[in-house]
Amino acid sequence: xxxxxxxxxxxxxxxxxxxxxxxxxxxxxxxxxxxxxxxxxxxxxxxxxxxxxxxxxxxxxxxxxxxxxxxxxxxxxxxxxxxxxxxxxxxxxxxxxxxxxxxxxxxxxxxxxxxxxxxxxxxxxxxxxxxxxxxxxxxxxxxxxxxxxxxxxxxxxxxxxxxxxxxxxxxxxxxxxxxxxxxxxxxxxxxxxxxxxxxxxxxxxxxxxxxxxxxxxxxxxxxxxxxxxxxxxxxxxxxxxxxxxxxxxxxxxxxxxxxxxxxxxxxxxxxxxxxxxxxxxxxxxxxxxxxxxxxxxxxxxxxxxxxxxxxxxxxxxxxxxxx
Amino acid sequence: xxxxxxxxxxxxxxxxxxxxxxxxxxxxxxxxxxxxxxxxxxxxxxxxxxxxxxxxxxxxxxxxxxxxxxxxxxxxxxxxxxxxxxxxxxxxxxxxxxxxxxxxxxxxxxxxxxxxxxxxxxxxxxxxxxxxxxxxxxxxxxxxxxxxxxxxxxxxxxxxxxxxxxxxxxxxxxxxxxxxxxxxxxxxxxxxxxxxxxxxxxxxxxxxxxxxxxxxxxxxxxxxxxxxxxxxxxxxxxxxxxxxxxxxxxxxxxxxxxxxxxxxxxxxxxxxxxxxxxxxxxxxxxxxxxxxxxxxxxxxxxxxxxxxxxxxxxxxxxxxxxxxxxxxxxxxxxxxxxxxxxxxxxxxxxxxxxxxxxxxxxxxxxxxxxxxxxxxxxxxxxxxxxxxxxxxxxxxxxxxxxxxxxxxxxxxxxxxxxxxxxxxxxxxxxxxxxxxxxxxxxxxxxxxxxxxxxxxxxxxxxxxxxxxxxxxxxxxxxxxxxxxxxxxxxxxxxxxxxxxxxxxxxxxxxxxx
Ligand SMILES: Nc1ncnc2c1ncn2[C@@H]1O[C@H](COP(=O)(O)OP(=O)(O)OP(=O)(O)O)[C@@H](O)[C@H]1O
Ligand SMILES: [Mg+2]
Numbered sequence: 001x002x003x004x005x006x007x008x009x010x011x012x013x014x015x016x017x018x019x020x021x022x023x024x025x026x027x028x029x030x031x032x033x034x035x036x037x038x039x040x041x042x043x044x045x046x047x048x049x050x051x052x053x054x055x056x057x058x059x060x061x062x063x064x065x066x067x068x069x070x071x072x073x074x075x076x077x078x079x080x081x082x083x084x085x086x087x088x089x090x091x092x093x094x095x096x097x098x099x100x101x102x103x104x105x106x107x108x109x110x111x112x113x114x115x116x117x118x119x120x121x122x123x124x125x126x127x128x129x130x131x132x133x134x135x136x137x138x139x140x141x142x143x144x145x146x147x148x149x150x151x152x153x154x155x156x157x158x159x160x161x162x163x164x165x166x167x168x169x170x171x172x173x174x175x176x177x178x179x180x181x182x183x184x185x186x187x188x189x190x191x192x193x194x195x196x197x198x199x200x201x202x203x204x205x206x207x208x209x210x211x212x213x214x215x216x217x218x219x220x221x222x223x224x225x226x227x228x229x230x231x232x233x234x235x236x237x238x239x240x241x242x243x244x245x246x247x248x249x250x251x252x253x254x255x256x257x258x259x260x261x262x263x264x265x266x267x268x269x270x271x272x273x274x275x276x277x278x279x280x281x282x283x284x285x286x287x288x289x290x291x292x293x294x295x296x297x298x299x300x301x302x303x304x305x306x307x308x309x310x311x312x313x314x315x316x317x318x319x320x321x322x323x
Numbered sequence: 324x325x326x327x328x329x330x331x332x333x334x335x336x337x338x339x340x341x342x343x344x345x346x347x348x349x350x351x352x353x354x355x356x357x358x359x360x361x362x363x364x365x366x367x368x369x370x371x372x373x374x375x376x377x378x379x380x381x382x383x384x385x386x387x388x389x390x391x392x393x394x395x396x397x398x399x400x401x402x403x404x405x406x407x408x409x410x411x412x413x414x415x416x417x418x419x420x421x422x423x424x425x426x427x428x429x430x431x432x433x434x435x436x437x438x439x440x441x442x443x444x445x446x447x448x449x450x451x452x453x454x455x456x457x458x459x460x461x462x463x464x465x466x467x468x469x470x471x472x473x474x475x476x477x478x479x480x481x482x483x484x485x486x487x488x489x490x491x492x493x494x495x496x497x498x499x500x501x502x503x504x505x506x507x508x509x510x511x512x513x514x515x516x517x518x519x520x521x522x523x524x525x526x527x528x529x530x531x532x533x534x535x536x537x538x539x540x541x542x543x544x545x546x547x548x549x550x551x552x553x554x555x556x557x558x559x560x561x562x563x564x565x566x567x568x569x570x571x572x573x574x575x576x577x578x579x580x581x582x583x584x585x586x587x588x589x590x591x592x593x594x595x596x597x598x599x600x601x602x603x604x605x606x607x608x609x610x611x612x613x614x615x616x617x618x619x620x621x622x623x624x625x626x627x628x629x630x631x632x633x634x635x636x637x638x639x640x641x642x643x644x645x646x647x648x649x650x651x652x653x654x655x656x657x658x659x660x661x662x663x664x665x666x667x668x669x670x671x672x673x674x675x676x677x678x679x680x681x682x683x684x685x686x687x688x689x690x691x692x693x694x695x696x697x698x699x700x701x702x703x704x705x706x707x708x709x710x711x712x713x714x715x716x717x718x719x720x721x722x723x724x725x726x727x728x729x730x731x732x733x734x735x736x737x738x739x740x741x742x743x744x745x746x747x748x749x750x751x752x753x754x755x756x757x758x759x760x761x762x763x764x765x766x767x768x769x770x771x772x773x774x775x776x777x778x779x780x781x782x783x784x785x786x787x788x789x790x791x792x793x794x795x796x797x798x799x800x801x802x803x804x805x806x807x808x809x810x811x812x813x814x815x816x817x818x819x820x821x822x823x824x825x826x827x828x829x830x831x832x833x834x835x836x
Binding site for chain 1: 344381382383384402403404405407413415418419420421422423424428431432433434435437438439440441
């Protein structure tokens with residue numbers, strides 16, 4: 001097998017892997033940009049994965065499956081929004097609770113939404129309808145970049161969603177409001193913006209994207225249901241948000257790097273190469289890289305006055321009567 | 324100012340407004356009337372409820388009871404959107420700007436009738452046009468956090484102009500500005516008022532009241548205590564007395580000048596900026612004796628802040644020596660500096676002076692946490708803290724619902740008094756006060772100044788940084804003028820004239836004019 005081939009395949013795997021991460025990270029970027037930290041990503045993604053798979057399995061309708069995963073993601077994050085915005089609970093604690101609840105509930109329901117023939121368990125079931133890769137004739141034949149044109153619909157959609165979400169954040173009036181609310185909610189309120197409404201809205205949107213990210217896993221990447229199938233991706237998402245410096249335009253850099261690292265170990269195995277790097281090392285390398293990037297960003301930040309800083313009001317609840 | 328027109332319906336009428344905060348009655352059945360073209364000066368001590376009343380007019384707070392009429396119609400003001408629609412715009416006491424967004428973005432933020440993608444080129448053109456018309460230099464593409472305080476205030480004004488507000492609420496717009504910036508701002512405000520806009524103007528500066536307003540209304544402890552035409556006021560003193568409800572002494576008690584040994588000595592202190600360039604402090608030398616108040620004059624931003632930070636161990640100096648009470652304290656830690664007897668009243672009260680979320684009592688006793696009285700074997704002696712805090716609250720007349728109230732809920736003046744009380748109480752000979760009366764009402768200002776003098780009369784060395792020459796001339800024994808990181812000259816306060824100090828502040832060298 002030649003190197004060109006290897007790289008093309010690695011990129012293809014990276015895209016498949018990165019799609020799920022990209023959706024969820026985009027969602028979390030928007031949520032955090034309004035000042036709400038949602039550590040419930042892992043649970044929300046898993047619930048999204050389950051909702052998508054169960055719907056597709058029982059109805060065969062992929063569109064409905066996507067909608068269900070988004071709905072379920074929104075519902076879970078509604079709980080988070082209620083706790084953090086209305087009840088003003090500690091956002092870290094609330095997020096952890098959402099992850100634990102979501103993970104538990106998904107695993108519980110996963111054993112009950114399947115067919116009677118399998119003891120109502122969804123594990124081990126296959127679906128006929130799934131998001132398979134669609135190759136664009138001609139383009140997909142090109143070495144390396146051809147991988148970009150042989151992906152699933154969910155990935156193709158990102159080609160539009162990614163630039164749009166950057167545009168939305170930095171060029172539209174709504175994006176301006178999002179940034180203001182996360183940076184200085186008091187000022188936003190003084191300018192007539194309802195901080196509560198905006199925070200609810202984008203926490204829900206973040207949840208929808210997380211649900212979608214989960215569905216990418218169960219409907220396209222590994223079209224099946226497995227308990228705990230997100231395997232910590234929800235946590236990587238939190239790190240990727242930092243990596244993206246809260247800029248939707250930079251999300252893709254992080255997801256490609258991390259998706260790439262993860263795919264690398266699969267590719268190395270698939271290529272039959274002797275493992276040069278221990279898989280455990282690859283397993284924790286995304287986190288290691290986050291630490292390195294964070295340190296580097298902090299140093300750059302000190303020199304360049306906060307250009308990579310997190311939204312100032314991230315994690316801080318707001319009420320107009322507060323001083 | 325020009326004649327006002329009173330024979331029409333008032334543009335704003337607030338009736339019987341009451342507002343509670345936990346433990347405080349901030350407004351108690353307040354009435355307020357503003358006519359078209361009128362400038363109403365709203366006065367009152369710190370914590371009298373001025374900002375609260377105005378925040379209800381713009382819909383940031385909701386009154387517990389009472390009614391608001393705007394331009395003759397009963398107004399339901401539930402959010403700032405509603406007040407903006409009625410033509411009301413407010414410059415808040417603290418800046419309402421998003422630091423990491425551009426000037427243009429801040430100006431249009433939250434406007435309802437913007438298209439999905441705001442046409443930034445047109446918006447910037449309009450901003451530039453407005454800024455030319457009113458003489459407000461701003462660059463629409465600059466990011467707020469790169470602007471000086473004066474520039475930020477200009478952006479706030481542009482926000483009002485851009486939205487076409489014709490009822491202006493100005494909550495101490497000049498409090499954070501240097502005297503020069505304040506003059507410029509006042510000129511712009513005059514221009515706006517000449518166009519027939521109406522304004523409610525909150526300020527602690529009596530000359531601004533006399534210069535701008537047609538009417539004066541005074542709040543005291545949440546109640547409106549008087550309202551009268553400005554031209555019926557004969558003496559500034561009367562205004563002050565109305566606000567405080569007692570006579571304010573504009574002359575301070577001070578003993579004779581009896582300097583003792585040198586307690587603070589700075590020799591050639593030099594601080595270089597991080598990125599390179601002109602030194603922030605350039606060979607600064609001076610000494611302060613016990614029983615002396617050493618004033619530092621100068622337009623803010625000429626190195627005063629860095630000088631006090633260097634003296635208190637918060638900023639490393641690149642060369643030079645600092646001697647405190649005879650000991651070399653160059654580049655020592657803040658704790659070592661504190662232990663050598665230095666107290667510090669910082670310029671940035673909120674960030675460096677108090678812990679907002681902690682109670683008044685804890686803030687007052689904070690500096691004692693290493694002492695035996697406060698804690699034995701690391702366990703805080705609560706009853707001692709209570710007694711100690713009550714004592715200081717009493718002595719320094721800090722207005723607070725209780726010593727358990729979070730400091731952040733106090734008014735600016737009372738936060739300052741809390742810091743003052745703690746620092747003066749723990750003062751071991753040297754007191755460094757940076758803009759201690761900024762934003763304070765006349766009563767509190769008087770108290771702060773009197774306290775500084777008391778320290779001097781006790782034989783302590785006091786360093787006072789101020790931008791008000793009047794204050795320095797009244798309080799200090801010696802005045803040094805700083806300009807671009809250098810000390811231009813040090814003069815005796817009783818021989819100094821405002822003109823000469825003003826020249827030095829502008830960077831004009833000694834006698835070579
Ligand atoms: N959000 C709040 N929560 C609790 N108490 C508050 C709040 N805002 C103001 N207060 C209290 O209400 C009273 C009035 O405060 P306000 O800020 O209106 O005073 P002010 O007249 O504007 O004073 P200053 O001259 O210092 O600005 C004060 O006792 C203050 O501590
Ligand atoms: Mg105020």
